[in-house]
Each structure stands twice: as C-alpha cells, then as structure tokens.
Amino acid sequence: MPELAWIVEDSELQRALASGLEPMAARCERLQTDERSSRLFLEGGATLEARLVVGADGANSFVRRAAGIAAAERDYGQSAVVANFRCEKPHRNTAYQWFRGGLQGGAVLALLPLPGEHVSMVWSLPTREAERLRAAPGAAIAQEVERASKAALGALTLVSEARSIALRRLRAGRLVAPRLALAGDAAHVIHPLAGQGLNLGLQDARVLAEVVNQREPGRDPGDERLLRRYERQRAEPILAMDAVVSGLFALYGVKSSWIGHLRNAGLNLTDRLPVLKNILVRQAMS
Ligand SMILES: Cc1cc2nc3c(=O)[nH]c(=O)nc-3n(C[C@H](O)[C@H](O)[C@H](O)COP(=O)(O)OP(=O)(O)OC[C@H]3O[C@@H](n4cnc5c(N)ncnc54)[C@H](O)[C@@H]3O)c2cc1C
Structure with missing residues (x-):
C-alpha cells in the first residue's frame, strides 16, 4: 500500500x-x-x-x-519522555519501536519520522527513570537514546526541550x-x-x-x-x-525470562504469518 x-x-x-x-x-x-x-x-x-x-x-x-x-483510572507507573531529534542517517519515513523486557520491563522507545532528517521520540519509562532522563543535559539524553536505539539512525542531536508526561489508563x-x-x-x-x-x-x-x-x-x-x-x-x-x-x-512488564522467550517467539511467528499480520495492519488502519 x-x-x-x-x-x-x-x-x-x-x-x-x-x-x-x-x-x-x-x-x-x-x-x-x-x-x-x-x-x-x-x-x-x-x-x-x-x-x-x-x-x-x-x-x-x-x-x-x-x-x-x-471513570475507572489506573496509573501505569510510567511517564513518557517526549523530544525531537535531528538524525544522522535518513529515517526513510519509517517508524521504529523497541520494546524492552527483562529488568527494563515495560519500557518502550519509539522514534517517529518527521519532515527532513528529524524524528519525534516517545520513550515510556518507569516514572523515576523518566524524570532522571528528562532532567539530563541534551547531549546525554541524545546519547542514551542513540544507545537504546542501537544507533539505527546514527548520531542524534536534541532539537527541542524534553518533556515528561505521566501515563495512565482510563475508562469512563x-x-x-x-x-x-x-x-x-x-x-x-x-x-x-x-x-x-x-x-x-x-x-x-x-x-x-x-x-x-x-x-x-x-x-x-x-x-x-x-x-x-x-x-x-x-x-x-x-x-x-x-x-x-x-x-x-x-x-513486556513481566520479569520472567521464559515468558519473555515465549513472547518473542510469538511476535516473531506473527511477523512470519502474512495472514495474521494483514489482519493487524487492517485493524491499525481502520
Ligand atoms: C506521549 C504520548 C504520545 C502519544 N502518541 C500518540 C500517537 O502516536 N498516535 C495517537 O493516535 N495517539 C497518541 N497519543 C494519544 C493522543 O495524544 C490522545 O489520545 C489525544 O490527544 C486525545 O485527544 P482528545 O482531543 O480526546 O483530548 P486532548 O488532546 O486532551 O484535547 C482536549 C482539549 O479539550 C480542551 N479542554 C479541556 N478542558 C476544557 C474545558 N473545561 N473547556 C474547554 N476546553 C477544554 C483542552 O484544552 C484540549 O484542547 C499519545 C499520547 C501521549 C501521552
């Protein structure tokens, strides 16, 4: 498409x-x-x-x-750190996400393409971690994001202020x-x-x-x-x-390693099953 x-x-x-x-x-x-x-x-x-x-x-x-x-409300115990970066390598209009299991359980890093060689970051982290990251100097934030994204977009330069937003779930x-x-x-x-x-x-x-x-x-x-x-x-x-x-x-929040293996196997399988993948794609586009 x-x-x-x-x-x-x-x-x-x-x-x-x-x-x-x-x-x-x-x-x-x-x-x-x-x-x-x-x-x-x-x-x-x-x-x-x-x-x-x-x-x-x-x-x-x-x-x-x-x-x-x-309304029923629940605190996710996380905050999202949001900031924009300039990236060294072209993002090719691709949205990247890294889900962290294990000790970083539940942390999700997303780099979303913006016009030019810029990306918007949303990094959901345990609240204390998020506050520490938000308050760090710009170069240190960029380095951490670069490390966590395995330098997929090369060197990053912070081009906005970093903000953090508490995450919660709500149902009226x-x-x-x-x-x-x-x-x-x-x-x-x-x-x-x-x-x-x-x-x-x-x-x-x-x-x-x-x-x-x-x-x-x-x-x-x-x-x-x-x-x-x-x-x-x-x-x-x-x-x-x-x-x-x-x-x-x-x-992704579970600390158990065997559940982690099972989860990764399940997602890899989803990736290899075009029928299931198409159902998910159609749902996301509706
Ligand atoms: C970090 C983060 C990243 C996200 N990324 C995505 C994403 O990639 N894609 C996606 O689909 N969603 C994303 N979301 C979710 C998305 O931001 C929200 O679902 C969306 O903004 C909700 O829109 P809304 O108009 O219902 O509410 P809001 O955006 O909160 O807007 C409510 C409006 O009502 C106004 N208002 C409030 N009280 C009053 C009042 N008493 N009188 C008059 N006006 C009032 C406010 O000023 C505001 O303008 C993200 C959320 C977060 C926190």
Whole structure:
C-alpha cells in the first residue's frame, strides 16, 4: 500500500483545530441540562445552548465530571519522555519501536519520522527513570537514546526541550447521558505504546456523527436512546484496543525470562504469518 499511516505533529493538529474554532474557543465552567436543551457556561460570561453536548475535553474531562459519569483510572507507573531529534542517517519515513523486557520491563522507545532528517521520540519509562532522563543535559539524553536505539539512525542531536508526561489508563463508565456524549480521551485513555489513542477518538467522532446524521426525521439529537446506538457501536472497539494495548504492556512488564522467550517467539511467528499480520495492519488502519 502507498502509505500505512500518517504521522501528524500534535501542535499542527491543535493549530488547525483552534483556527477552525475561533472566536468561540473558551473554557467551559458549568453545564446545565434540562428536558429541552443543555447550556454551557463559558469563562468570560458567554453561554452556549445546544440539544447535544459532546465532551471531547481530554482525560480530565470537565464535561464527564459535570455529567456525573464515573471513570475507572489506573496509573501505569510510567511517564513518557517526549523530544525531537535531528538524525544522522535518513529515517526513510519509517517508524521504529523497541520494546524492552527483562529488568527494563515495560519500557518502550519509539522514534517517529518527521519532515527532513528529524524524528519525534516517545520513550515510556518507569516514572523515576523518566524524570532522571528528562532532567539530563541534551547531549546525554541524545546519547542514551542513540544507545537504546542501537544507533539505527546514527548520531542524534536534541532539537527541542524534553518533556515528561505521566501515563495512565482510563475508562469512563458510560459514553452517553441525556443530551451528552463523550468522545476521545474524555471517554478512554490508553498507553501510547501502539500510537492509537487519537485514532480511537477520531473513530468515536466518525461514529457519533453517523448516528446523529442518520437519525429518524424529527428525532432529537440529544435523545439518550439515540445516543445509546453510539455507545453500543463503540463499546467493542474501545474494549478491544484497551485489551490489546494493556496486554502488550503487561507482556513486556513481566520479569520472567521464559515468558519473555515465549513472547518473542510469538511476535516473531506473527511477523512470519502474512495472514495474521494483514489482519493487524487492517485493524491499525481502520
Ligand atoms: C506521549 C504520548 C504520545 C502519544 N502518541 C500518540 C500517537 O502516536 N498516535 C495517537 O493516535 N495517539 C497518541 N497519543 C494519544 C493522543 O495524544 C490522545 O489520545 C489525544 O490527544 C486525545 O485527544 P482528545 O482531543 O480526546 O483530548 P486532548 O488532546 O486532551 O484535547 C482536549 C482539549 O479539550 C480542551 N479542554 C479541556 N478542558 C476544557 C474545558 N473545561 N473547556 C474547554 N476546553 C477544554 C483542552 O484544552 C484540549 O484542547 C499519545 C499520547 C501521549 C501521552
């Protein structure tokens, strides 16, 4: 296939989305729902009235809390160190990942191609390790990444600041309530090891739009029975992705060497079975 995936920098996405939202972009501070509509009270005094509110406001979703929807949360005990590097060797538009078992159990290093000879790094490490790395001088960070990536891209030079982000898993108990639907990280947060978090949220948006657009004539878009169709359609894909990602995380977190051998044998086998590999590729592209 011509391309397996697109890599878009988060800052570029944010910029494009923010320009589309102006001049409405403002913090929501209160949500009020009654029989006929929902009202959002924004910072600065403005209000928005709508028949349906979509809470796509991230892991700490205000909308989710305001609607009284509980969420199950778990700390992965890891933080992701993110930074950009210039690389000596061409990356050939290839995304690299190294999964570390054994003593470094659960650590995942990803180098993702950016325009020119640049890569974006996401290195998920036990929290203390991540903090140590983030606080190290730029040249030392570059050297560590170079070593861990077996110099696959040659010498690396840090070209951004290094930041660290605490990783956690979250599942909202419900995706819908009267006049309200949750989408994206407001509804589910998964480990970034598979790079599927945003994709899962985009699929939510697509399905929700389909459900609302295909509603019967005269049907209220905020009708909870209608919104349940969205919840039902999304339940299985979200659960499946969460299970795969958490399963991989657990598989690499184990310290036992025989489980490590079994895991490596399983992944090597997957690599040699085109049918299974194609199923996984199709799933990642959907
Ligand atoms: C290190 C790391 C690497 C990742 N890499 C990938 C990857 O390669 N591929 C991938 O698909 N996913 C990846 N993800 C996951 C991805 O970043 C998230 O799934 C995605 O950003 C979620 O998008 P969202 O719009 O649901 O939430 P967010 O990106 O959190 O956006 C929520 C928005 O809501 C706004 N907001 C919050 N509260 C309010 C309020 N009260 N009023 C108004 N606005 C509000 C915020 O300002 C923000 O703009 C990664 C995550 C991490 C941590």
